[in-house]
Every structure is written in structure tokens, then in C-alpha cells.
Amino acid sequence: MLRRITMTPASRRALEAAGRLFYQRGIHAVGVDLIAAEAGVTKKTLYDRFGSKEQIVVEYLADRDERWRAFLAERMRAAGPEPTARVLAVFDASRAWAREHSPKGCGMVNAHAEISDASHPAYPIIVGQKEWMLALFTDLAGDIAPAQADGLGRTLMLLHEGALVTNGLNTFPDPIGLARDQAEVLLAAATDAD
Secondary structure (H helix, E strand, O other): OOOOOOOOHHHHHHHHHHHHHHHHHOOOOOOHHHHHHHHOOOHHHHHHHHOOHHHHHHHHHHHHHHHHHHHHHHHHHHHOOOHHHHHHHHHHHHHHHHHHHOOOOOHHHHHHHHOOOOOOOOHHHHHHHHHHHHHHHHHHHHHHOHHHHHHHHHHHHHHHHHHHHHHHHOOOOOHHHHHHHHHHHHHHHHHHHO
16 A cells, blocks of 8 residues: 655645756666755655655655656546547647656656566556556557557557657657658558458
């Protein structure tokens, strides 16, 4: 069971500072002293509120995941009920999120590069978000081509995740847009085949 803390104004400031620093510099590179200094709180306050750096990481990733899911839900609602439009809305949301929140790539992928130990309390958040994304793509694919739902969902996931990583590496311009275009071609072919 994931343990979360109740946020006070000071812990919220600390979490915002930690999130910014963890994303920009890496989780292992950022110490509690730096988080406290950036948040304008004492190190004692951090430990009183969070208990450990691990719990700060848990809160950072859980908060980022919650914000992503709300952001995506809003875009999918706006896309309407048509299944292909909803799939493409995921790519559009990711492109907008990346511009605003993730210029260095997916925060969960970046965190996984540092936290690969399944016993770390933040690990279930990282893996859970990706499992949730796969389930989302598979459900959406099932609305388009029920007989191909699993394979189509996995392929959409690969397009999406590959685009997020490529975007963070700045390998070429607009990889998320290209992945969206490829998803649209794939979905048209799946619709024709079903």
C-alpha cells in the first residue's frame, strides 16, 4: 500500500522545489539540504513532514502522475467519444505536456533510470503509470478493433513511449507529432481490417 502524507503549505513548497530539482538534475543528484534551501524551509521541517528523502520521491512521482492523469482526462473528454479521436488525444496531450512540463523526457522514465529496485517505495508509482498507460491504450484499441486490442494497444504504447524518450533526447523535431501520425495510420489500417 502506497503511503502518502498530508500536505501543509511548507510541505507543498518543499514538494514543488523537490519536483523541479529532481526533474532538472536527477533524483540521486539532489540532496535534502538543497531541497530545504530552495523551498525556504529547514531540513528538520522536511524530515518532520516527509520522514525521509524516499518519501519525498514518492510524493514527487505520485503528484506528477496525478497531474498527468488529470491533464490527460481533460484532453480525452474534449476529444469526445469517437475512439480514434481519443487515442490521438493521448498523443496531443503528451505533446502539450512535454512542452509545458517535460522538456527532458518523461519524468517516470527518467526516474526509472535511477530507481530500478522493485523494493523502493516509489517503484510501484513508476511501473504503475506505465501499466495504466498500456491498459488505457488497450481499452481504446478494443473500441476500434476488438480482435486486435492487445497487439494494437502494445503498438500504440511503444509509439507513445518511444516518442517521449526521443523527445527528451532532442533526436529530431516533434517526435510525438510523428508518433501521432503513425498511430493514425495504424488505427486506420486496424479499422479497415476489422
